Amino acid sequence: MHIRTLTLRDFRSWPTLSLDLRPGVTVLVGRNGHGKTNIVEAVGYLAHLGSHRVANDAPLVRSGARDSRISAVAVNGGRELTAHLLIKPRGGNLAQLNRTRLESPRGLLGVVRTVLFAPEDISLVRGEPVERRRYLDEVLATRYPRIAGVRADYDRILRQRNALLRSASGALRRGYDNEDGAAALTTLDAWDGQLAAAGGQLTAARVALVAELSDHVTTAYGIIAPESRPPGLSYRSTITTAPDDCCDAEVLEAAMLSDLAHNRTREIERGLSLVGPHRDDLELMLGDEPARGFASHGETWSYALALRLGVFSLFREDGTDPILILDDVFAELDAARREALIQIALTAEQVLITAAVDGDLPTGLDPSRARIHRVSMITDESGRYSVLDAPGSAPERVSGVEPTGEDDHDDS
Template sequence: MHVTHLSLADFRSYARVEVPLGPGVTAFVGPNGQGKTNLVEAVGYLATLGSHRVSSDAPLVRKGAERAIVRASVVQGERQQLVELELNPGRANRARINRSSQVRPRDVLGILRTVLFAPEDLALVKGDPGERRRFLDELITARSPRMAGVRSDYDRVLKQRNTLLKTAALARRHGGRQLDLSTLDVWDQHLARVGAELLAQRLDLIAALQPLADKAYEQLAPGGGPVGLEYRGSLGELPAGAAAGGASREELYGLLSEALGQARRSEIERGVTLVGPHRDDLLLNLGELPAKGYASHGESWSYALALRLASYDLLRSEGNEPVLVLDDVFAELDARRRERLAELVAPGEQVLVTAAVDEDVPGQLAGARFAVSGGTAEKVRP
C-alpha cells in the first residue's frame, strides 16, 4: 500500500499544494514551523479520521477559510482509489471515493492505513490512560474498519447514559422529585452490549500485540526487556483466558451488566458512568516494574517506538502493508536508537519522514526529498 499523490486545499498552512509521491522513502525537510508535519498529518487524517496533534478539526482549517480538502490517490496491490475528505468545522464532514457520490466519512476507513511515529508517542508511556485507550482503539479500527461504528455507538450511548445520571444526581442533591430511572436499564443493556464488543476487540489486540512488542523492544534496546502488556479494566478480575483474547462477547456482556448494576448507586450519587471500556487502561511493564514512573527517558522512547513497530508488524501480517510515517522522530533519539529504528523501517513499502535538516535523516533512509518552506513543498531529489 502506498500513496501516489497528495492534494491539500486550505489545510493548516497550505492554501493549496500538490505532492507527487511513490514507493520507498520520501523525506520532507525544512525549518520548524514551515509545514512539514502538516503534510504527514493530512495523510494520517485520511487513514484515521483524526489528527495525532489536535482533538478537533477546527485547527486543521487554514485561518480565514471555511473548509479544508484532503485528497489522496492510494494504491493497494493492483487497485488504485482516490479518497477525499472535506473538513467542515461545526458541521458534518463529507467524503468521496473515486469522485463518486458522497459517502459517510467512516466509509473511507481501510482504504489507507498508516502507522505514525511522532514525539507525541512518549505520552503512550508517560501520559494518561486516555492516550493508551486511543492507541488501542485506533489500531482496532485499522484492523477492522467496522469498529469505527462500534466506537461511535459506544460514545453515543455513554453520553446519553451520563446525561441521565447527571440529571438524577442533580435532582437528588437539590431535593427535587425522584426521577423515573427505568430507562437506565435500557441504556445499561446498550452500554454492556457495545462495550463487550469493544472490550473483546481490545483483549484480542493485546494478545496479538504482546509478542510483537517484546520482539520490537529487543531490536531497539537489546537486553533491556522483556516488556509486558496488561489490560486493567473497570470490571475487576476477568475470566481465565480473557486476557489472551479468550473471553466470549456473551461472557463480557454479562460481566459488564453485573458491574453496572453493582455500581448504580455510586453512579447516581456522582452523576457519571463508572464502569466500562472508557475507564480502562493498558498497563505497560518493563521487566518487573511498570514503565510509567520507572523507565528512563530512553527506555520510555524505546517502549513507545516498540508499540508502533509492533502495530506495523501486526497490520502487515494481516495484509496491505501500511504506510510508515516518522514525524520529526530522529531528532529525539540518540545515535544508537536512531540507527536501529532506521534499519527496521527502511524496507517498508512507503516511508514518509519529516526532519528539520538533512542530517537528521539517517543514511539508511535515502530517497526522495522535498524542501518545505512557507506553505510550499518543492521536490529537490527524485
C-alpha cells in the same frame, strides 16, 4: 500499500499542494513551523479520521477558509482507489471514494493504512490512560471499520447515561417506590443494557488486539533496545466479574451489566459511569515494573517506538504493508536507535520522513532510495503559507545547514 498522489487545499498552512509520491523513502526537510508536519498529518488524518496533534478539526482548516480538502490516490496490490475528504471546522465532514459519495467518512477507514510515529507518542508511555485507549481504538478502526461504529455508539450512549445520572440524581435516589424515581431508574436500566452491549463488543476487540500485539511489540522493542528489560502488555478492564483476558463479547456484556448493578449506588452519588471501556487501560510493563514512572528516558522512547512498530508488523501480517510515517523523531533518538529504526523503516513499501535539518537524518538512510523535498514558509501580501520545491535524491549532510531553495519554489 503506497500513496501515488496527495493533494491538499486549505489544509493548515497549505493553500494548495499537489505532491507526487512513489514507493520507497520520501523525506520532507524544513524548519519547525514551516509546514512539513502538516503534510504527513493530512495522510494520517485520511487513514484514521483524526489528527495526532489536535483533538478537533477546526485547526486543520486554513485561516480564512470555509473548509479544507484532502485527496489521495492509494495503491494496494495494484488496485488504485481515490479518496476525498472535505473537512469542516464545524459540522460533519464529507467523504467520497472514487466517484461515490459516502454516507459517512468512516467509509474511508482502511483505504489508506498508516503507522505514524511522532514526538507526541511519548505520551503513550508517560501519559494518561486515554492516550493508550486511543492507540488501541485507532488500530481497531483501521483493521475492522465496524468497531469505529461501535466506539461511536458507545460514546453516544455513555454521554446520555452520564447526563441522566447528573440531571436525575434526586429522582434516582428516591427509588422505585417513588413515581419519578421509578421512571428515572427504568430509563437508567435501558441505558445500562445499551452501554453493556456496546461495551462488551469494544472490550472484547481491545483484549483480542492486545493479545495479537504483544509478541510484535516485544520483538520490535528487542531490536530497538536489546540491552533493556523485556516489555509486557496487558489489558486492564474495569469489568471485574469477567474472566481475565476474556474476549467473548457476550460474556463481557453480561459481566458489565452485573458490575453496573453492583456500582449503581456509587454512580448515582457521583453522577458518573464508573464501569466500562472508557475507564480501562493498556498496562505497559518493563520487567516487573510499570513503564510509566520506572522507565528511563531512552526506555520510554524505545517503548513508544515499539508500540508503533508492533502495529506496523501486525498490519503487515494482515497482508497489507502500511505506509510508515516518521515525524520529526530522529532528533529525539540516540545514534543506535536511529540506525535500528531506519533499518526497519527501509523494509516498508513506502516511508514518509520529516526532519528539521539534514543532520537529523540517520547515516543509515540509503541516499539512492530517498527522495528529498524542501519545505519553506513564504510571507507576502496574500499572507503566510507553505511551499514545496522540486525533489532531490540525496540529503546534504551538513548539520544545521538547510538550503531553502526559495527561488525554485512553486506555490501551486
